[in-house]
Amino acid sequence: MGTLPDGGSVRPITRWGEPVMHRPCRPVEAYDEALAALVADMTATMVAADGVGLAANQIGVDLRVFVFRCPDEDQVMVEGVVCNPVLELPTGADRHLDDSEEGCLSLPGAYAPCARPDRAAVRGFDHSGAPVVIHGTGMLARCLQHETDHLEGIVFADRLSKRTRRHLFGEAEDVADEFDPQWPA
Template structure:
């Protein structure tokens, strides 16, 4: 697919002139272990961020830590329960098919229900940092709108198409206690879990090497 906007970056949905290859959040954050399918925190709905939590240093540190873990794992998105935190937060650093880089965070996100006429379903490969290794074909709508709030509690609307829309939907699933493999057939799920067992040690070793690389950038 042609890249119509090479080099464009959108941070929190807004176009910016430039953005570092390694997000500053990742450089500030602590690399935390990513949870793996089967751990209880991944399989229940996360709690909403309370009003008194917005604007706090603790919440800002959480987002920094999520960016650090996402960068080390070479992910396009990460939900808070993927580092063991029961909270409605996810982050992203994701390119779409037009070459646009999307970077940001959202708290208490809600996916809009798309009108039937606006839903175009697309099958594409999808993977998950909490199911390390395999990628499986999965059908999702090719557009998504997420409404939530930023770290300081300001309203936020993020729109995505193509791969970025898939990313937004994938992370929203996590906060509801779901993983992409839950949307597969029973056979597809078994295949994904078998491939994970075959590859997970290789993936973990690569993440450890990336953690050392990130430490060297600080």
Template structure:
């Protein structure tokens, strides 16, 4: 998911893996360890597949993938990134995003499942949404203002992450990716075509900005 407008790197309250922490660096430690990977773009088959569950936890390979995803997300100015966005067929995503209340959320989750929200408790919010695999355009997308996702951390420990507002949007957006869905699928045909046309004209500038960020971070 592309980072929302107005999300800055100021000192904030921080929750890592859903748990409040007293302090946290501006760049997540995973960013320093990770390497940049190419981000897949709409039209590539892996973005349209339901991904495989993670079955091997606590491995160096999984830890390395998470580090690389954090680094890639940072370079792309992202709020969140799913594994198929770096061409990996696994149900896994990472996030580093600040919500409307100034709380920064940082973490990763494997095999996530969103809790069902009873119809009477559903509250949809329409806000701008973008995607790192659709470089450039933002469009208004309705999402629930509250989300709870359950899964596992890289070591196989159970994990429950709750989000509201923009963070809830991020959790829903990234979970969609793992089922082969893009935010474009939630638009009308007209809006979808408009977004794809805008992407064609904007993507070179987006790619150049990512390259500059990678150079600045030594990635």
């Protein structure tokens, strides 16, 4: 996992509706300087937008990588990079849903309750190619699921009822002037 890189440039966040947000991303194949630079830019963008996670397609890059800096249920801050994530969720009696509010930097300013398992794990690789496993509880579990979804071309509104989705889009419309197309750059 390790520390997130710094020195990146803040990029505009890609919004829902753009094709890159609604299709599965390509696997990371090269753990090179270009990937390191992308991860640094993703980190800078996530921090500038005051987010807890950011997937590559949220800055328009079709690649299976996300960054995160997010607290777990004990308020311990966990951060890292995951390339080619494989999500593992509890099943059966171990599965407990949390219906907390969720938001997305690609639909800024809007939130809606979204039921997700309260624990999750992600296996993958960091930006140097080293294997990583992150176990999450609380908000971190939600973040790991949300960011992995992005890389599959799923936005969290896809998991909501039509009524809740309409409310979410209405809320986003109400605050749209606060987020210009270049936000947060």
